[in-house]
Each structure stands twice: as structure tokens, then as C-alpha cells.
Amino acid sequence: xxxxxxxxxxxxxxxxxxxxxxxxxxxxxxxxxxxxxxxxxxxxxxxxxxxxxxxxxxxxxxxxxxxxxxxxxxxxxxxxxxxxxxxxxxxxxxxxxxxxxxxxxxxxxxxxxxxxxxxxxxxxxxxxxxxxxxxxxxxxxxxxxxxxxxxxxxxxxxxxxxxxxxxxxxxxxxxxxxxxxxxxxxxxxxxxxxxxxxxxxxxxxxxxxxxxxxxxxxxxxxx
Numbered sequence: 001x002x003x004x005x006x007x008x009x010x011x012x013x014x015x016x017x018x019x020x021x022x023x024x025x026x027x028x029x030x031x032x033x034x035x036x037x038x039x040x041x042x043x044x045x046x047x048x049x050x051x052x053x054x055x056x057x058x059x060x061x062x063x064x065x066x067x068x069x070x071x072x073x074x075x076x077x078x079x080x081x082x083x084x085x086x087x088x089x090x091x092x093x094x095x096x097x098x099x100x101x102x103x104x105x106x107x108x109x110x111x112x113x114x115x116x117x118x119x120x121x122x123x124x125x126x127x128x129x130x131x132x133x134x135x136x137x138x139x140x141x142x143x144x145x146x147x148x149x150x151x152x153x154x155x156x157x158x159x160x161x162x163x164x165x166x167x168x169x170x171x172x173x174x175x176x177x178x179x180x181x182x183x184x185x186x187x188x189x190x191x192x193x194x195x196x197x198x199x200x201x202x203x204x205x206x207x208x209x210x211x212x213x214x215x216x217x218x219x220x221x222x223x
Contacts, residue, residue, distance in 0.1 A: 002026040002073075003057045005047050007040050008033055008217050011066045012054030014174050016216045018070055020208035021174070024077045028215060066178070067098050070171050082171045094165035097172040105154070105179035108146040112187055115139060147187045151196065154180070158195035162202075169206075177203055178219070185220040 045051035055064040084090035183189035
């Protein structure tokens with residue numbers, strides 16, 4: 001049986017969501033973040049050497065990395081569901097968004113998180129102005145413009161089709177959900193980008209998404 005090693009407020013929520021969409025048997029083992037560092041607990045290193053999430057075990061298979069896990073589950077349990085037919089233009093888009101989510105969309109969001117923590121984390125009072133100045137400069141010069149570039153790009157792409165790979169919901173939309181949830185939480189994604197906010201509403205209305213949140217907790221802290 002599939003075991004999902006699920007870290008709260010993490011990318012593994014996408015795997016839980018896909019398992020609910022596929023309605024295959026699985027069990028979930030939950031892990032809490034360290035309340036001070038917000039890092040995964042050391043117990044995850046007993047499952048995978050990097051101690052990261054998502055990670056699944058399925059018989060003799062232990063697999064990490066969001067896209068790799070989603071693709072594995074689709075190949076083994078998907079039965080042709082939730083993916084466009086190979087060789088079609090939709091499938092090319094599907095593959096692109098599966099890799100874009102982590103390769104292009106997430107890096108500036110992660111940088112925003114890191115520099116926000118630099119600016120607001122505990123430190124000696126005499127260092128705080130310097131840290132905040134560095135974080136502000138990084139946000140204004142690079143992170144902010146990159147976030148705008150990517151959000152504008154995704155907004156425009158969803159003006160062409162309802163879902164990222166085309167007119168039908170696919171695993172690419174599950175993969176893309178996390179950067180967009182993160183963007184809404186900490187990068188200013190709001191109603192000024194109606195296609196992206198409508199996408200988030202559509203995915204949150206899906207029964208499988210709702211079951212995943214019920215079982216695994218919110219995708220982002222505070223939601």
C-alpha cells in the first residue's frame with residue numbers, strides 16, 4: 001500500500017490531493033514542523049536521506065520530489081486519467097507546467113520567504129536596520145520584479161484555456177497549485193489577476209481537494 005509521509009504546510013499536500021482524485025488506497029503518516037525553525041522533523045530522514053517532503057513509499061519504492069511522485073502515481077495508478085494523450089499539444093503543455101512549477105515559479109517565492117525572514121527574524125538590534133535594508137533591496141531589485149513577471153505570465157496563459165494544460169483538469173493543475181497558493185499567501189496574488197484567482201477557486205471547489213485539506217491540513221499557514 002502507498003504510504004504518504006506528509007509534512008504539514010508543505011508540497012506533499014499536492015500528493016495527498018492526487019491520491020484523493022485517483023481514489024486509490026493509501027495511508028498517511030503526518031509530521032509536524034519544528035515550531036522554532038519551521039523545518040521538517042529528523043524522523044523524515046529515516047524515510048529519505050534528505051529528510052524532505054513529499055516522499056512516498058509503495059512496496060519497495062521510496063520516492064521524493066513532487067513532480068516525480070505525481071508522475072509515478074499517474075503511471076502506476078492513473079489508468080489514463082488526469083493527463084492529456086501523449087503527442088498532443090495539450091500533453092506538451094502538461095509536461096511544461098509540471099516542470100515550470102518548481103523550476104521557474106517557486107524560486108522567487110522561496111527567495112521572498114527567505115528575505116522576509118531575514119528582515120523580520122530575531123537578531124541584535126544594531127544589526128536589524130542592515131538586515132532590513134538588504135532584504136528591501138533584494139525585494140525591490142530582483143524578487144519583486146521576478147514575481148510580477150511570473151504572475152503576469154501565468155495570468156495571461158490562463159486567459160487562453162481554463163486549465164494549465166488545456167480545457168480539462170489535469171495533474172499539471174495539481175502541480176501548479178502550490179506556487180499559486182504560496183503567491184496568494186505571501187506574494188500579493190489577489191483579485192487584480194482574475195484568471196489566477198478564479199483558478200484557485202476552481203481547485204478549492206473540487207471535492208478531492210477539500211478531502212485532502214480535511215485529512216492533511218491547510219496548504220498554507222493561516223488558511
